[in-house]
Amino acid sequence: MSTSQSxxxxxxxxxxxxxxxxxxxxDAGNQRDVPASYLPEEATEGSCIVPQIDGTYKLDAxxxxxxxxxxxxxxxxxxxx
Known part of the structure; x- marks a missing residue:
């Protein structure tokens, strides 16, 4: 796991x-609720995602x-x- 990546x-x-x-x-256990439309379609429960500058999230397979x-x-x- 990369320590510089959130x-x-x-x-x-x-x-x-x-x-x-x-x-x-x-990773610190903090919760954030976001519209599911901000996530990629292939994101599922357990997926690791990375926040993007535009407010969306990118899947990190x-x-x-x-x-x-x-x-x-x-x-x-x-x-x-």
Whole structure:
């Protein structure tokens, strides 16, 4: 994980009457709610995204894969004993 890059993880999507909100969590555990339309279409729960200067977010597939692999390894270590 790069220390100079600011990442958010997509925690969940919340539907309301006329919109969809993406609930994002940064690496410090802070929550940010943004319109889901600010995220790329391929973003899903667990995706790592990077804020852009225009207020939108870009998917970081490499960081998502790295974190997913690390989390799976930790889960395997916890549950396979």
């Amino acid at each position: 990442y958010y993880s997509v925690d969940r999507f919340e539907e309301s009457e006329n919109s969809c909100i993406a609930v994002l969590i940064d 490499r960081e998502t894969a790295t974190r997913t692999k690390r989390i799976r390894a930790k889960m395997t270590a916890l549950f396979i004993d």
